[in-house]
Amino acid sequence: MTQHVTVQLSSGAIRGRRLDGHLSFRGIPYAAAPVGERRWRPPAPVTPWSEVRDATAPGNPAPQLAQSFADVTAVDEDCLTLDVTVPEAPGTGRPVMVWLHGGGGTNGTAATYDPQRLAVTGDVVVVAPNFRLGVLACFGHPGLADGGTFGLQDQQAVLRWVQREIARFGGDPENVTLFGESYGALMVAGHLVSPASAGLFHRAILQSAFAVTGSTPAHTFIPGVPALPPSWIPAAELDQLGAATAVEHGWVTPGSDPDSALAQLRRVPVTDLLQASDAFIRPAFGGPTLPESPEEALPAGRFHRIPLMLGTTRDEARFFVGLFADLAGNPVTAESYPRLLTEAFGAAAEEIATRYALDRFPTPSLAWAQICTDRAWARPAWELGQAFAAYTDTWFYEFADRDAPPIVPLPGFPAGAQHSSELVYQFDFPGGPPLSAAQRALADRMNRYWTAFATSGDPACADLPAWPGVGAGHVQSLAPGRIGGTDYVAEHGLDFWAHMP
Numbered sequence: 001m002t003q004h005v006t007v008q009l010s011s012g013a014i015r016g017r018r019l020d021g022h023l024s025f026r027g028i029p030y031a032a033a034p035v036g037e038r039r040w041r042p043p044a045p046v047t048p049w050s051e052v053r054d055a056t057a058p059g060n061p062a063p064q065l066a067q068s069f070a071d072v073t074a075v076d077e078d079c080l081t082l083d084v085t086v087p088e089a090p091g092t093g094r095p096v097m098v099w100l101h102g103g104g105g106t107n108g109t110a111a112t113y114d115p116q117r118l119a120v121t122g123d124v125v126v127v128a129p130n131f132r133l134g135v136l137a138c139f140g141h142p143g144l145a146d147g148g149t150f151g152l153q154d155q156q157a158v159l160r161w162v163q164r165e166i167a168r169f170g171g172d173p174e175n176v177t178l179f180g181e182s183y184g185a186l187m188v189a190g191h192l193v194s195p196a197s198a199g200l201f202h203r204a205i206l207q208s209a210f211a212v213t214g215s216t217p218a219h220t221f222i223p224g225v226p227a228l229p230p231s232w233i234p235a236a237e238l239d240q241l242g243a244a245t246a247v248e249h250g251w252v253t254p255g256s257d258p259d260s261a262l263a264q265l266r267r268v269p270v271t272d273l274l275q276a277s278d279a280f281i282r283p284a285f286g287g288p289t290l291p292e293s294p295e296e297a298l299p300a301g302r303f304h305r306i307p308l309m310l311g312t313t314r315d316e317a318r319f320f321v322g323l324f325a326d327l328a329g330n331p332v333t334a335e336s337y338p339r340l341l342t343e344a345f346g347a348a349a350e351e352i353a354t355r356y357a358l359d360r361f362p363t364p365s366l367a368w369a370q371i372c373t374d375r376a377w378a379r380p381a382w383e384l385g386q387a388f389a390a391y392t393d394t395w396f397y398e399f400a401d402r403d404a405p406p407i408v409p410l411p412g413f414p415a416g417a418q419h420s421s422e423l424v425y426q427f428d429f430p431g432g433p434p435l436s437a438a439q440r441a442l443a444d445r446m447n448r449y450w451t452a453f454a455t456s457g458d459p460a461c462a463d464l465p466a467w468p469g470v471g472a473g474h475v476q477s478l479a480p481g482r483i484g485g486t487d488y489v490a491e492h493g494l495d496f497w498a499h500m501p
Helices: 116-122 150-169 183-193 235-248 258-265 270-279 318-326 336-355 364-389 437-456
Strands: 003-009 012-018 022-029 081-087 094-100 125-129 171-181 203-207 308-313 394-399 476-479 482-485
Touching: 003 022, 003 150, 022 116, 081 116, 081 150, 094 150, 094 183, 094 437, 116 125, 116 437, 125 150, 150 171, 150 183, 171 183, 171 437, 183 203, 203 437, 235 258, 235 270, 308 364, 318 364, 336 364, 364 394, 437 476
Parallel strands: 094 125, 094 171, 171 203, 203 308, 308 394, 394 476
Antiparallel strands: 003 012, 012 022, 022 081, 081 125, 476 482
């Protein structure tokens, strides 16, 4: 028999569920639906309700089209909801962890991640929101105020909701950790710089953040993809891109003034807009929400000085090479390898080819994946960690279980500790892969480190291996039966890559 539990919010009462060891509240609106005239506007307050509102089912995912790595299609713009997971035992003043999901900026939903183990293991309250994605989050156009930041603004609305409401769930609004993976970690970097996020969170964790600073050479994100610019776009440039895209797709009448164009754009069916989502995943800077690019601000120390954790997986790029090259029927070959190197690195190609000689790897695809891991993931993450450590307490990790069960299977391809592989250790996934006993033990230790950091601003746990800060050069390797320091710089050839494009 389902046991319900009711919580009174400032906007009205909600009814959640009492489950095995925890309480679950799902689909709680934190802002008004961004539909119709509210499309591409800041999140607005929720209209209060009088009856007890059911909070036992997840809210709508943000509008998105299914991808090979995310089999969800959603077209309802009424998506600004969040889930709250609380340990069952009564308590107050618990640390709060706010989770920002990944998915490349176009995909993902909070419902995929069940954080009950994290909440119960660490005695924390976990908040997981949905927020606008892609063209609905990062679109810009002449006359559109603060364009390109609507996803960031949604997340700030979540953090303000936490300040108002989380004590009703036993959480401490003065002890909030913002953490995210992949695109979610990029958003965390944005909040570290945004003036409007100041004081709304007190610690942060960035898991596998991609290209927070710097550009990415051709093919090193996905073979066949050209060089990528920094992950942040100037507002004026975004406005030009949005205006050109709107005309190209026939969404607006050519020559329309900005007000007329925006009115037309707000009437375009969301299914049509989603066709262009991939072009609008870069948050814009130069406006009120993000006045300065994090690429400039973070290395210069212009960010909220709070304790930080960050890290990567041992084999990040195997996910992208395996899924988008080998499984797509276009593996890297001995013949294509020199071409990829030349197009990515120009005059440095021969030196890189010598260091990453094909006879050192089982296949050319695995050789290319190692190059991509080292150049596109490890190098920028290490540089970001060093930048953080110059100004605040910072801890660095590497998830290193090369037998980790992948969330997205790559049949016939050695996945290793690929991008996103640590998530199965932190969260439960519907129909997700099982962990061995040794992997479950690692999962428990990882969650204890993460929640210790959320509790005190330091991942140290008395009965777990010590974890010195990255300022001392330490990187904590996380693998079954082996937790401790690793030579991250040597492992990924970072002294070599420091002199490469």
